[in-house]
Amino acid sequence: MSASKRQQILDAALVLFVQQGLEGAATAKIAKAAGVATGTLFHHFANKQELISALYLQIKRQMADTLPPLDTDARTLEMASAIWQGAMAWALAHPDKIRFLLAYYQSPFLTAETRKTAKFETLGFVLELLQMGRKEGVIADHPDDLMMEMCHTLFMTSAAYFIDHPQLREDADHQQAAMAMFWNALAKPGHQI
Template identity: 70%
Template sequence: MSASKRQQILDTALVLFVQQGLEGAATAKIAREAGVATGTLFHHFSNKQALIAALYLEIKQELADRLPALRADQPTREMACRMWQAAMAWALDHPDKIRFLLAYYQSPVLTPATRRTAKFDTLGFVLELIKMGQARGELAPYPHELMMEACHSLFMASAGYFIDHPEQAADPRQQEGAMAIFWNALAAPGHRLP
């Protein structure tokens, strides 16, 4: 029951944060809408910042769980494309989760440690793909942290665009274009798409 109350709080917080922002979504309001006492909310989350961090990491983990495993026998671009397509399909199925990530990624409420955990622990296999691609000469030899930030930013920008423009999301040329922009930003010369 405790785990389900925690999940009720997270689900309600997501809706209220997206609809009303941080200020409008007070912890008392989140608790009331979730059907729990305010004390129950604070039993699971010490403060609003902890609630936001937990929600952020949960969403990132949900996305990570949706992505295919790395396969060393496949070309880097093929693996990157499979991950991109799976991530984009998940994003389009969960627009409020993407809106939350977009709204709060640069917020001072999310600590650098939380962002780093999401990037390098939860989505650490993306870093492994980057290292593999660099070792093969398929990806540019840029610093790993910069590459991870570029991956995040390009994916989130594309996902946000497609969520705001669903007619574009349904167009295969738009989807292919988004993937090509992503790949070309990371690819080594000679491995870029036309």
């Protein structure tokens, strides 16, 4: 029951954060929408910051769990394309979660600890993919943190574009162009598509 109440709170928070923004969705409103007492919310989350961070990491984990496992025997471009397509399909099936991620990532609520957890633990396979590409000689040798930031930004911008332009979601040219721009930002000269 406790785990389901925690999930009810997270589900209600997602809806209210997307509708009212991170500032506008008060904890009392979230508790009411979740059908729990405010005290129950604070039993599960010490404060709003902790609630927002938990939701952010949960969504990142949900997306990561749907992606194909990293195959170190595959070519980096093929693996990057498979991960990109899987992540994009998930994003387009969960537009409110993407809207929340976008709002949170640019907000003062995002702590360095949460950012680090999302980037290097939950999405650590992206760093492994970059390292795989460097061994193959196709990925540029730039600082890992900057490369991870670039991957996040390019993916989220592309996902937001397709969410805002639903008529282009199935357009192969647009989808291929988004993947090409992503790859080309990471690839060494001579290995771009």
